[in-house]
Amino acid sequence: MRSRTIPERTMLVLATLCAVMTAGRADAKVYEPESITLANGMQVVAITDQRVPVVTHMVWYKVGGADEAPGETGLAHFLEHLLFKGTDKVPSGQFSRTVSRNGGDGNAFTGYDYTAYFQTIASDKLSLVMEMEADRMVNLTLDPTEVESEREVVLEERRSRIDNSPGGLLGERTSAALYLNYPYRRPLIGWAHEIKALTRENALAFYRKWYAPNNAVLVVAGDITMDELKPLAEKYYGVIPARALPDRSRPLEPEQISARRVEFAHPQVGQVSWSRRYLAPSRFYGESERVMPLTVLAEVIGGGATSRLYKSLVIDRKIALSAGASFSGSSIGPGTFSFYAVPVEGTSVEALETAFEAELAAILRDGVDSQEVARAIKSMKASAVYARDSVTAPARAVGQALAIGRTIEDI
Structure with a gap:
């Protein structure tokens, strides 16, 4: 793995992509979200799709693993677990059981820039999950015994996903090498010795610091209109007072x-793999105008069986079992442009890396042609259209964008 910044020469290629893409901007929007802001500062978004009587209800908090204090890695994720331990009104475990009994399902996840809680349920049960979610925004109670037991659950999760996974261990060390100073270098699940040191008081302090309506975004997608959602949001979330938020x-x-x-x-590893990551711009870091060109470039270079890398390394030269590229720029901090390949038996990593560098040099030297860009954009548009068929995908896409600071107009 080599971690590098994208060279200046690459920017010339990307400028060409910008010019090619401009002609396609008059297309219809993928989603049509409507947004209001409650008096307490909570943003409320409705994405209407009334094909089936189902909704996905999501609350996104603008806080994640990158907001933890030094020495408290894993705290945002630990608190996500603890939010299911209940309130005086909804005892421990009752939240999930209630959702399940009413034919729905739900969960939560933690990222570096946000934490999200969600339920997918029949639209006539929306008020039920809204009431419970609003309750745990402010009324969390933590039994010390349950905090201790949940810490063990998180440690076991770390053991299964990271400590017993060669890929997980390598990923941790790769991030620590790639980011020199930015908090993305720390593991999202936390270092084991720091998870063991997390306390009930740590969790409650983090909760009271960040979990407030004016630091949250409510997104409801599916069988709902803003006219229907607004009075429900005001009833359940609008009564929660805003709080002063930290820097x-x-x-x-x-x-x-x-x-x-x-x-x-x-x-445990029987097959060698190779990857390389470059630091890159993101929506809010560096040259953010490069984000869409980089997204298209990743599709051109390594977005599938018709991409440059796959065709060259897998099909033509037959030195790799797989090869591709990806770009991650939907973040507050630095993005990454990544390449990967798995060599065939008899091909060394050094030979594979040399072949990759030749492909990259050709792109930097010659650029990409308009047909490649057109194919990439067509594929990306198709993926966006397919995403509309899911009641959950729109809520996730819009919620993530708003949680990192983008606007409805951006989306």
């Missing part, structure tokens, strides 16, 4: 002046 400023990355290589051997 969310984060450290910046220093200038990248050297590549880093991470090699990891493990007895």
Whole structure:
């Protein structure tokens, strides 16, 4: 693995992509979200799709793993677990059982920039989940015994996903090498020794600091209109007082002046793999105008069986079992542009890396042609259209964008 910044030459390629893409901007929107803001500062969004009588209800908090204090890695994720431990009104475990008994399902997840809680349920049960979700926004009670037991659950999750996973272990070390100063370098689930040190008081302090209506976004997608959603949001969430919020400023990355290589051997690994990551702009970091061109470029270079890397390394030269690229720019902090490949038996990692660098050099030298860009955009549009068939995908896409600070107009 080598971590590098994208060279200036790449920007020339991306500028060409910008020019090619401009002609396609008059297309219909993927989603049509409607947004209001409650008196307490909570943003409320409705995405109407009345094909089936189902809704996905999501509450996104603008806080995640990158907002933890030094020495408290995993706290945002730990609190996500603890939010299911109940309130005086909804005892521990009752939230999930109630959703299940009413034919729905739900869960939660933590990212570096946000934490989200969601339920998918029949639209006539929406008020039920809204009442329970609003209750745990302010009324969380934590029994010390349950805090201790849940810490063990999180530690076991870490053991299964990271400590017993060679890929997970390598991923941790790769992130720690890629980001020199930005908090994305810390594991989202937390370092084991710091998880063990987390307390009930840590969790409650984090909860009271960040969990407030004016730091949250409510998104409801499916069989709902804003006229129907607004009175429900005001009834359940609008009565919760706003609170003063902490400063969310984060450290910046220093200038990248050297590549880093991470090699990891493990007895459980029978197949060598190779990857390379570059720091890149994101929606709110660096040259954000490059985000859409980079998204298209990733599709051109490594977005499937017709991409540059797959065709060259897998089909034509037959030195790789798989090859591709991806770009992640939907974040507050630095994004990443990643490449990966798995060599065939008899091909060394060094030979594979040399072949990859030749492909990358050709793109930097010659650029990409308009047909490649058109194919990539067509594929991406198709994926966006298919996403509309899910009641959950619109809520996730819009909620994530708003949680990192984008606007309805951006979306």
